[in-house]
Amino acid sequence: MIDRRTLPSRKEQNGQMTEKVVLKERGESWLRTMVRGRLFEQSLGELYERGELVGVVHLSIGLEATAAGVCSNLRKGDQITSTHRGHNHMIARGLEPERMFAEILGRSTGYCGGKGGSMHVANFELGSVGANGIVGAGVPMAAGLGVAAQKLGTGNVAVAFCGDGAANQGVVWESLNLAALWKIPVIFVCENNGFSEFTPTDRVTAGPGIADRAIGYGVSGVVVDGTNVGAVSAVAEGAIDRARSGEGPTFIETRAERWRGHHEGEESYVGTYRETKEFKDPIVQLIQEMDAAGLDGSLLYEKIHAEEKDLIERSLAVAQQAPLPELSTALEDVFS
């Protein structure tokens, strides 16, 4: 018999304000990361609109607070695995917009030489082993990266980003089982945006909630407002500290809605499948919090926005001028 009293319980961490001292120390960095991610993805949206992008792009506009909040607590050497909706994770990990644009535009200067594209942007040195085109598939890899860190004694941790769609992939829970058993330094971050591709997730997901499932593995399941970067960061910081000190995994479910569809251009074949409404904006929320704390977030935003807009425009211009890959590279990198 399982003694339910000894099991971790689900925690809800919503609506709290971030302390002024924390906002002062980290607010600017969070704001910059989120604004960079937002502008980067808005540019992609515009490129798509103009027919200048090939392939499929999945935007994470509205979800920036999870990427910024989690990754701001990582250090060099930590690794993340990401999802098909991963641009913000990469930006938050410090990947350069120019080389990300180049990759997504299929240029030789892209992080993967144009062989990965939007769904496979990766850079190991900066701590991202990559986005992934298969829902949930990066999760066991993050567990394995955690095992490597554990065995090599690096003190690094791994973060497995996944979405609510992945919550119904068996391999996610197989990984959580391993992580709990082996006390792997890995943090599971499930971004619940309410839609599994085009289907409302609650229509295809049994049980009281995704984070609740973690409790069955003896792992803390925490639900946090995914539009509140301070709240996400606080939860992630605790989870990362515990993982680093050998206490094993935490399962964090962040809730925020994606502003865009499953992918750009879907209007051409998908009808209306969700209501149009105004979404909560994590950037506006942070600005307001900083303003309320007397840190003049609005003014800071003006400055950051101008700087990041300039960076994104310059990065895109350079990427667009970058050479296409040599055709011979299509035959390279199959084997070592």
Next chain:
Amino acid sequence: MSPTSTAKRLTPAMADAIAQEMRSDPTVYLWGVDVTVGVMGPTRGLAKEFGPDKIRDCPISEAGFVGAAVGAAIGGLRPIVDIMFSSFTYVAFDQIVNQAGRIRYMTGGQLSVPMVIIGSAGAAGANAAQHSEVPSALFMNAGGLRVAFPSTAHQAFWLMRSAIRSDDPVVFLFHPALASARGEVRDEPLHLGDAEIGPEGTDLSILATGMMATRARAAAAVLAERGIWAEVVDVCSLSPLPWDAILKSVRKTGRVLAVEEARLTCSAASELAAGITERAWADLKAPVKRLAVPDTPIPFAPTLEESLIPSEEDIVKAAEEVASA
């Protein structure tokens, strides 16, 4: 410990190779289901020397622990996964094919996935359709995966050493009915990408792996008594294929029989036949012949199982046809 001319059984030779690599390289780990007990042979005895941290029992969740091995390999370990029966790879197919086999390519060569997946392949008597297959062709076709399928202790020892040292994911198959086959492990290293030729012959080349290679060698002895000199090319590295060695033999004999313990359609034998026909048409004296399993699953009843898999007699008969064509 040098392996100079030691008589060994096949799976213990694999275990020896793993042990040697583990002693010299602290990043080598092994995990899978029941590996402490060593149910399948290649891991037997390892837990005693290396302990439960290095030799780690996993829950029965192939996608999860293979995926974890992929991540661990990217992160700097050299994990070996014992998947037991190679048919269990189907449970972890995304992680093997779509992740391990693609990651180097998708990341433009940034990431390596140095891991080995061990599985038994082939029919060992009444294991029925889900525990008796030879899936090598699936992995040959997958792209980005190396495939080894030794049929002797010598091949098993050296190819395992080479597989563990490889920076690529390797699917390492062994035939369960050859697990106890005894042979010399000579001090002549083989590497992934090598084939092994023997006996040599002049009348036709028989290309085979695993149990079919063993039967081909026995068939060659029978054929020799009948005055037909068959050369057996044990294609113990199946991906990438060792074309130089294969074509050298084909150009010498001009006649080819490709034998495989797998369904004929799109089998390794089919690829060999097509590739040889394209590359060595001018040297061929007769059409290439394939001998394989009909396009069915493997049945349970031993008599049925036996009826579908090429026997030594089947190989002799097919070889005589090729030799006289």
